[in-house]
Amino acid sequence: MEAGLSLKRVAGRDAPRRGGRDDAPWERGSSGRAGTGGARRFVGPFIIALAAVAVLVALDYWMNAGRIYRGVEVGDVALGGKTPEEAREIVLRRAEGALERVELRGGPEGEISFDARRMGIDYKVRETVQAAYAVGREGNLLERLGERLRAAYGTVQIEPRVDYRPSVARQRIEEVASRLDRPPRQAEVNVYGSEVDVVGSREGYRVDVEATMRSVGEAVEDMSGEARLVGRVLEPEYTTAEAERAAERARRALDGELVLTYEGRRWTVSPAAIGDSLDITARDGEFRVGVDRDRLRENLSGVYAAINQEPVEAGYEISGEQITVTPSRTGRAIQDEKLLGAIEEGIFEGRREYRIPVAVDRPELTTAEAERLKPTDLLATYQTNYLTYDDSPGRVENLEIASEAVDGTLLAPGEVFSFNELAAPLDYHDTKVIINGRVDTAEGGGLCQVSSTLYMAANLAGLDVIERHPHYAELPYIRPGFDATVWFGALDMKFKNTSPGYILIREWVDRSTGTVNAAIYGRPSGIEVDMRSEKVSETVDEEGNPVTTWITYQTVRKNGEVVFDGVLHKDVYKYLKPAAPDAPYDERPVN
Structure with a gap:
């Protein structure tokens, strides 16, 4: 059992006692005579007291x-x-x-x-x-x-x-x-379909244990047996009254269906769908009733599907050498923010009808424009023969795979063609290639013949070649200076459509003649191109192997007038060495 607890300081009987002896009620004087006289004067009254x-x-x-x-x-x-x-x-x-x-x-x-x-x-x-x-x-x-x-x-x-x-x-x-003890219950506003429900708030309470203990101590002290239970009422932040105000706003939004119209067509939105689109949030002691635009958009998905349509660009269909225009179509799209904003603003004010705002989305290439830019004439062709180099089945199939990747490409005015962009994603056979100046075997043999054939066709069509790389050595299937090697990730062959209309690129392998063929169709531009190359020197390297230098010339006429006549590029070719089993790959393959 704990010791008794005193809640007041004890006075009187329980006060500390003073110790020590009592002092004498008088003092003896400094001389016997004087002391005796003083004692005699006070003895009488003291005895009486x-x-x-x-x-x-x-x-x-x-x-x-x-x-x-x-x-x-x-x-x-x-x-x-x-x-x-x-x-x-x-x-x-x-x-x-x-x-x-x-x-x-x-x-x-x-x-x-x-x-x-x-x-x-x-x-x-x-x-x-x-x-x-x-x-x-x-x-x-x-x-x-x-x-x-x-x-x-x-x-x-x-x-x-x-x-x-x-x-x-x-x-x-x-x-x-x-x-x-219990926390206050916050009021809630819930929407179920088209019905709005309010959950009322309730006060909470928390006992103040320390203050109640002090009151119990006072009751013990004064023996009253009556103490106060001290506590505090906890008010809810979101009250029933505030919830009812928000509920009334929500009910105004649900008071009937919405009607949406566009060009004589009519759609209705049910109160339940409206209720599903409402957004009720509690913040800073208030309920805010608004519209969740994402959910409203979902509830209007049928309307969007009926009205929205993507624009269709005009295009070209190729059948042999025949090119026909596929028509364009104007698109349309609901002006989303404008429509949803109008509903969000008006739905709580009793507005029930809305006209759907729609924007026209026109294609970039219309039917008329496609007809105007349609390739109509053969601008240039070029051909190389693979029988003079390697007609193995794997290489011929590689030629066909790469040619088919290029064939049928349409290039808009100003657009750039990339050979690697079309050919790199495909799978090829391991066939003869030239690596580091030696004949070897690797994946993709034959791709350079496809790129070289197309390179010459692009030059003869008067297009602007913006990237081209020569081979390591002279090759039998194309004249030196007319070649264009490719190496995925490093070397590409690119040209730009500088003609006044679309160009159509055709490329194919003719097994009956053993040839790779390239043709470019476009709008007549009045441009004629001639190409020629000459060997200007022949030397030997440190090992005594021949090294040749070739210069390629180009003459360009526009409407019969020469606009360019000069050197296109200068290339150096080295001797093609016998195969070496351990020869490393370099960045300048020949195939």
């Missing part, structure tokens, strides 16, 4: 014999003049409720009653009365007289003697708190 005090003490003792001195109180109960038995009855009556029950008043339940012992409270009535009776009767003479005087002319408070275990009381209060 002592006699008076003795009489008063005797009278006080006779008047309070067997009774508690007047002015002595326990808590706020006056016990002065009572015998110990009478005082005990008074204290018992005063503490009767507190001895048995402790009432916690306040809080959501109004009043909660506990057995005093379950609260850790056990009053010691007999000991309390004994302490009150002992006032003025214990200690030395001066202490007893002092306590009696204080009792006679004031009040001496005696704390009730009680065994109080605060830890037990705290446990009971915490049990109450666990039952009464």
